[in-house]
Amino acid sequence: MLENIDTSLIDWSRAQFALTAIYHWIFVPLTLGLAVIMGIMETVYYRTGDEFWKHTAKFWMKLFGINFAVGVATGLILEFEFGTNWSNYSWFVGDIFGAPLAIEGILAFFMEATFIAVMFFGWEKVSKRFHLTATWLTGLGATISAWWILVANAWMQNPVGMEFNPDTARNEMVDFWAVATSPMAVNKFFHSVLSGWVLAAVFVVGVSCWYLLKKRDKKFALASVKVAAWVGLCAAVFSAWTGDGSGYQVAQKQPMKLAAMEGYYEGRQGAGLVAFGILNPDKKTADDGENPFLMRIEIPKMLSLLAERRMDAFVPGINDLLKGGYTLEDGTKALSAEEKIEKGKKAIGAFSAYRTARAAGNDAEAEVAAKVLKENVAYFGYGYIKDVNELVPNVPLTFYMFRVMVILGGYFILFFILVLFLSYKKDLAGMRWMHWIALWTIPLGYLAGQAGWVVAECGRQPWAIQDMLPTSAAISKLDVSSVQTTFFIFLVLFTVMLIAEVGIMLKAIRKGPSTASGHSPEGK
Numbered sequence: 001m002l003e004n005i006d007t008s009l010i011d012w013s014r015a016q017f018a019l020t021a022i023y024h025w026i027f028v029p030l031t032l033g034l035a036v037i038m039g040i041m042e043t044v045y046y047r048t049g050d051e052f053w054k055h056t057a058k059f060w061m062k063l064f065g066i067n068f069a070v071g072v073a074t075g076l077i078l079e080f081e082f083g084t085n086w087s088n089y090s091w092f093v094g095d096i097f098g099a100p101l102a103i104e105g106i107l108a109f110f111m112e113a114t115f116i117a118v119m120f121f122g123w124e125k126v127s128k129r130f131h132l133t134a135t136w137l138t139g140l141g142a143t144i145s146a147w148w149i150l151v152a153n154a155w156m157q158n159p160v161g162m163e164f165n166p167d168t169a170r171n172e173m174v175d176f177w178a179v180a181t182s183p184m185a186v187n188k189f190f191h192s193v194l195s196g197w198v199l200a201a202v203f204v205v206g207v208s209c210w211y212l213l214k215k216r217d218k219k220f221a222l223a224s225v226k227v228a229a230w231v232g233l234c235a236a237v238f239s240a241w242t243g244d245g246s247g248y249q250v251a252q253k254q255p256m257k258l259a260a261m262e263g264y265y266e267g268r269q270g271a272g273l274v275a276f277g278i279l280n281p282d283k284k285t286a287d288d289g290e291n292p293f294l295m296r297i298e299i300p301k302m303l304s305l306l307a308e309r310r311m312d313a314f315v316p317g318i319n320d321l322l323k324g325g326y327t328l329e330d331g332t333k334a335l336s337a338e339e340k341i342e343k344g345k346k347a348i349g350a351f352s353a354y355r356t357a358r359a360a361g362n363d364a365e366a367e368v369a370a371k372v373l374k375e376n377v378a379y380f381g382y383g384y385i386k387d388v389n390e391l392v393p394n395v396p397l398t399f400y401m402f403r404v405m406v407i408l409g410g411y412f413i414l415f416f417i418l419v420l421f422l423s424y425k426k427d428l429a430g431m432r433w434m435h436w437i438a439l440w441t442i443p444l445g446y447l448a449g450q451a452g453w454v455v456a457e458c459g460r461q462p463w464a465i466q467d468m469l470p471t472s473a474a475i476s477k478l479d480v481s482s483v484q485t486t487f488f489i490f491l492v493l494f495t496v497m498l499i500a501e502v503g504i505m506l507k508a509i510r511k512g513p514s515t516a517s518g519h520s521p522e523g524k
Helices: 007-048 051-084 087-121 128-157 175-181 183-213 218-253 255-262 302-308 318-323 335-361 361-382 395-425 432-458 480-511
Strands: 162-165 170-175 271-280 294-297 463-465
Touching: 007 051, 007 128, 007 218, 007 255, 007 432, 007 480, 051 087, 051 128, 051 162, 051 318, 087 170, 087 318, 128 175, 128 183, 128 361, 128 395, 128 463, 162 361, 162 432, 218 255, 218 302, 218 395, 255 318, 255 395, 271 302, 271 395, 302 480, 335 361, 361 395, 395 432, 432 463
Parallel strands: none
Antiparallel strands: 162 170, 271 294
16 A cells, blocks of 8 residues: 555546546436436337427437436546555555446446437338337446445445455455445445436426427427326425435445534433534534534434434434443444554554565464454554544535435425426416426536536545545546646546537527428428
């Protein structure tokens, strides 16, 4: 591992990866959600034979294709960055982390690439049934792709199914299914994919309301609104449910992240959930004596219920996690951060002693070192932590982004209920105020998704792999200037790609849905 690494290299490497991930997640959720919506529309066409639904599906399919192409480009760069900027990480856990990524590339991506060609170019060349199958398989391929990517990410949050091999200095997979089906992975997959469906539904409703605002393509717009709003409402409700499951997993596996999400410093039984709060900007460290909040409104005992499924359960705060001493579920006492750091240093020292003894052919000493390593390897990553305050993530960022995500999640449920009510019971086509609300809801869909990922990734700092490998030990030994240069190159490149994509999509939207003869599905 790297010693005395320049902290600015860590910051710039993280910034570059965050930049790529943020841009990539602009495109992915819309791809996942549009695949479902256009699949439903084509299914209606298959069952009814109504050409209107064929051309409605083809319009949203066009926007899907534009978005899909740009998403692939950012995704490829993201995977390459593991090797260029995070080579120590790739070496240390490549046997595990690489497996789901390889499956994603071989199985899911090739599945998408195969059927997307049929979906776009096979309308008059294959049967209706085969084309419908290709459309759904394209969406399924994108979803399977998301599954393996999210399995890899979930493993970083909760490393399971592996053992450390001191002979190769690598963590090696011993249980593939434990990695592929961990509760963290399952919850993360459903929550992330459903959030993509919500975004796509918001997008379709917003674009459709633009047509209503411009008093054109009314039949197309109202039909699209109804399909999208039903998808969005179902997805938003189930997203809230899976979000609860994800929160429980965080409480069990990443208690420091949960504490940061709540601005929660002092643990207690029957802990309340902060419904609304303003953090104290003067609060810098866990033990500085400053009140963490300027004001807050709590839901009594709700945090205990969400974290432990019991209203009187003890939930540790940041200070408890650093100082230790509280009783765990198995009856043992929690270790302090200092004790974990000492165990981590002992593990690193034992690993070094094992390697030295093996090189000298001293099997007895190697066996003793291996035993010490095995006893302490769970805290290996703590050996690289120099100050216990490094273990506390950015509390204000995590706290506020969590509330942005939750508040917007609740808003989307109400939004889709209102849209469906107006669509079926009122004249949505004549309600300009609702058209504007729908349009301005589109960027909120993107904001909610990005906020969720900020909570997930920034909330687990300083860890590249929870408790196993901090970011300071995971990066490549590069010149800071080279990382800075590529950061700004990617910034310009991704921004140009985003502007180009938005421009192409706006052009397609302004043109509107059309039949082969150049008319709208309504014959206008």
